[in-house]
Amino acid sequence: MPTPRIDILTLFPDYFTGPFTVSMVKRAVARKKVDIRLHDLRKWATDKHHTADDVPYGGGAGMVMKPEPLTKALTALKRGRKKVKTLLMSPQGRRFDHGMAVELSEEKALLLVCGHYEGIDERVMAMIDGEVSLGDYVLTGGEPAAAVLVDALVRFLPGVVGDRQSVEKDSFFNGLLDYPHYTRPRFFKGRGVPEVLLSGNHALIEKWRKKESLKNTLAKRPDLLDRVELSGEDLKLLKEAQKELEAGG
Numbered sequence: 340m341p342t343p344r345i346d347i348l349t350l351f352p353d354y355f356t357g358p359f360t361v362s363m364v365k366r367a368v369a370r371k372k373v374d375i376r377l378h379d380l381r382k383w384a385t386d387k388h389h390t391a392d393d394v395p396y397g398g399g400a401g402m403v404m405k406p407e408p409l410t411k412a413l414t415a416l417k418r419g420r421k422k423v424k425t426l427l428m429s430p431q432g433r434r435f436d437h438g439m440a441v442e443l444s445e446e447k448a449l450l451l452v453c454g455h456y457e458g459i460d461e462r463v464m465a466m467i468d469g470e471v472s473l474g475d476y477v478l479t480g481g482e483p484a485a486a487v488l489v490d491a492l493v494r495f496l497p498g499v500v501g502d503r504q505s506v507e508k509d510s511f512f513n514g515l516l517d518y519p520h521y522t523r524p525r526f527f528k529g530r531g532v533p534e535v536l537l538s539g540n541h542a543l544i545e546k547w548r549k550k551e552s553l554k555n556t557l558a559k560r561p562d563l564l565d566r567v568e569l570s571g572e573d574l575k576l577l578k579e580a581q582k583e584l585e586a587g588g
């Protein structure tokens with residue numbers, strides 16, 4: 340299977356030095372599970388000063404990213420390649436979430452465009468397949484959004500997270516929030532850990548984790564429960580979780 344490739348077009352390639360040179364993304368790149376290529380948009384701004392922005396037609400505040408360097412860059416980066424999904428980071432886009440991270444992890448070639456200033460010249464949108472938003476707020480540039488997108492989707496690439504189960508038990512994978520976790524020491528500031536986790540009884544531990552996952556979801560994100568399919572056993576556990584929450588636990 341070919342290594343998935345992610346090209347990122349940005350005015351600030353240095354921005355990614357931090358996020359892409361530590362932890363999971365660094366490991367994924369080192370193990371050739373993903374091929375990430377950063378491109379400085381100014382390379383395609385061919386005037387003396389490598390100008391990538393200009394004043395807006397109609398006047399008003401801010402600058403707009405010029406169409407020529409963007410178009411040249413996108414053309415060059417797509418040339419000779421069959422299917423490259425080109426996404427603009429934008430507060431006006433589809434909100435990024437677990438489902439989209441899984442969906443994008445199945446793409447073989449992504450091209451992420453990071454806007455800046457007031458955004459890009461609207462005519463470049465003809466070369467964009469979709470817009471992705473990190474959330475309902477405005478960032479200074481698309482770089483943090485691209486870094487988040489890459490981090491989240493890399494976790495779903497085969498062979499990146501050593502223990503696949505750890506990804507599958509994370510929040511949202513099965514539509515619920517994760518259960519609480521504990522590690523040593525057994526007592527910390529006068530508080531122990533739930534006895535069941537010390538029992539060695541895997542069936543009981545799994546049942547406890549499922550109930551705690553339902554409880555967490557009910558307490559923190561009850562909206563998720565409207566969208567998830569629960570078995571008869573899950574519904575029983577949910578009732579117990581609700582009672583425990585009402586009793587303050």
Ligand SMILES: C[S@@+](CC[C@H](N)C(=O)[O-])C[C@H]1O[C@@H](n2cnc3c(N)ncnc32)[C@H](O)[C@@H]1O
Nearest residue numbers: 428429430454457458472473477478480481484
């Ligand atoms: C200052 S913003 C421009 C916002 C634009 N004038 C608007 O209100 O829609 C500059 C760039 O940051 C990026 N950006 C800002 N907020 C974002 C968000 N919530 N998600 C993804 N990208 C975002 C986009 O690439 C955008 O072109």
